[in-house]
Amino acid sequence: MNSEFTIAVHSLVLLAHLPDHMATSEEIAANVSTHSARIRKVMGFLRKAGYVSTKEGIGGGFILSCKPEEVTLGEIYRLTCQGTLKPSWCSGDESKPCMISSKMDRLMGKVFCDAEKQMENYFEGHTIGSMLEQIRAFECPQSNTESLS
Amino acid sequence: MNSEFTIAVHSLVLLAHLPDHMATSEEIAANVSTHSARIRKVMGFLRKAGYVSTKEGIGGGFILSCKPEEVTLGEIYRLTCQGTLKPSWCSGDESKPCMISSKMDRLMGKVFCDAEKQMENYFEGHTIGSMLEQIRAFECPQSNTESLS
DNA sequence: CAATCTGTAACGGTTACAATGACAGTAAGC
DNA sequence: GCTTACTGTCATTGTAACCGTTACAGATTG
Numbered sequence: 001m002n003s004e005f006t007i008a009v010h011s012l013v014l015l016a017h018l019p020d021h022m023a024t025s026e027e028i029a030a031n032v033s034t035h036s037a038r039i040r041k042v043m044g045f046l047r048k049a050g051y052v053s054t055k056e057g058i059g060g061g062f063i064l065s066c067k068p069e070e071v072t073l074g075e076i077y078r079l080t081c082q083g084t085l086k087p088s089w090c091s092g093d094e095s096k097p098c099m100i101s102s103k104m105d106r107l108m109g110k111v112f113c114d115a116e117k118q119m120e121n122y123f124e125g126h127t128i129g130s131m132l133e134q135i136r137a138f139e140c141p142q143s144n145t146e147s148l149s
Numbered sequence: 150m151n152s153e154f155t156i157a158v159h160s161l162v163l164l165a166h167l168p169d170h171m172a173t174s175e176e177i178a179a180n181v182s183t184h185s186a187r188i189r190k191v192m193g194f195l196r197k198a199g200y201v202s203t204k205e206g207i208g209g210g211f212i213l214s215c216k217p218e219e220v221t222l223g224e225i226y227r228l229t230c231q232g233t234l235k236p237s238w239c240s241g242d243e244s245k246p247c248m249i250s251s252k253m254d255r256l257m258g259k260v261f262c263d264a265e266k267q268m269e270n271y272f273e274g275h276t277i278g279s280m281l282e283q284i285r286a287f288e289c290p291q292s293n294t295e296s297l298s
Numbered sequence: 299c300a301a302t303c304t305g306t307a308a309c310g311g312t313t314a315c316a317a318t319g320a321c322a323g324t325a326a327g328c
Numbered sequence: 329g330c331t332t333a334c335t336g337t338c339a340t341t342g343t344a345a346c347c348g349t350t351a352c353a354g355a356t357t358g
Contacts (some may be wrong), residue, residue, distance in 0.1 A: 038335085091183075118271040151347090152346085153305085184347080209357090
C-alpha cells in the first residue's frame with residue numbers, strides 16, 4: 001500500500017486537533033515529515049470529497065469541514081487506496097488450455113477483492129475522532145505543549 | 150503486496166490438482182507464467198513449512214505433502230507476506246514535541262496490524278482445496294484437457 | 299561420470315514511490 | 329495595483345522494491 005492513506009489520516013487528525021486553525025501545507029508537511037507538495041496533492045482529494053476546506057492566498061491553508069467522529073478510516077481508504085491490495089503482477093495465462101493456469105488470475109482477483117472488503121470493514125470501525133482520542137489517551141509526559149514543530 | 154503469496158497459492162492448487170505427480174519447477178513456472186528460479190524460491194518456503202516434499206536429481210521435483218482441504222490461505226499469507234501491509238514509509242517524527250506527530254506512527258502501526266489480522270481472518274476461511282473446487286466449478290468448456298502447457 | 303533436478307545467490311531492468319523544484323493562479327494587505 | 333503568501337499541479341530526479349534471468353554448487357539417478 002502506498003502512504004497516501006497514512007498521510008490523509010495524519011493530516012485529518014492534526015486538523016481535528018487544531019479546530020478553527022488554518023494550517024498551511026508547510027505546517028502540515030513538517031508535522032507529517034514530508035514535502036508540502038505531497039500534502040497539497042493528498043489534501044486535494046480530501047477537498048474534493050468535502051472533508052476539508054481550502055483557502056488560497058495570504059492567511060490561507062487547510063481547515064477541517066467535517067465532524068471528526070463522523071469520518072471513518074474506511075472512507076479515507078476508499079478515497080486513497082481502493083483496489084491496490086491485489087498485486088499488479090498476474091499469475092497464470094488465460095490463453096492456456098490448463099484449467100488452473102487459465103482461471104487462477106480471475107480467482108485470485110476475487111479473493112483479493114473480498115479480502116480488501118474485509119479490511120475496509122475493519123477501517124469502518126474507526127474514525128478520525130477516535131484516532132485523536134487514542135493519541136490523547138497515550139501516556140504523554142510532554143503532551144501539554146501544543147507546538148506544531 | 151508482492152506476488153509470492155499468489156505464486157504459492159497457485160503452485161499448491163496446481164499440485165493439488167495433480168496428485169501423485171512430481172512437478173518440476175519448469176512445469177510449475179510455465180503454468181504460473183514466471184521463471185523457474187522464482188518457483189524454486191517460493192517452494193523453498195513451502196518445503197520448510199511442510200506443505201510440499203521436494204526431490205532433487207533426475208525424476209525430481211515437487212509434490213504435495215499435505216491435505217489440500219486442511220491448508221488455509223491464512224497460513225500461506227503468514228508464511229509469505231505477514232507484516233507487509235503497513236507501508237515502510239513512516240508518518241510523523243517521534244522526536245517532535247507535538248503529540249500528534251510523535252505518536253502517529255505508533256498508532257498507524259497498530260491500525261495496520263489489526264487490519265492485517267482482519268484480512269488474515271478472511272483468508273482462514275479459504276483452503277487450497279476450496280480454491281481448487283472453485284476453479285473446477287467455473288464454467289469451463291475445455292476443462293477436460295489436462296495439459297499443463 | 300553424465301544428465302537432470304533443486305537450492306541459492308547475484309545481477310540488471312523496470313516500475314512504483316517519494317522528494318523536490320518550478321510556476322501559474324488566487325487572495326489579502328498595503 | 330503591486331507585493332506577498334498561499335494553493336494547485338506538473339515535471340523531474342533519486343531511490344527502493346520487485347521481477348526476470350543467469351550462474352553454479354549440491355544432490356540424485358542410471
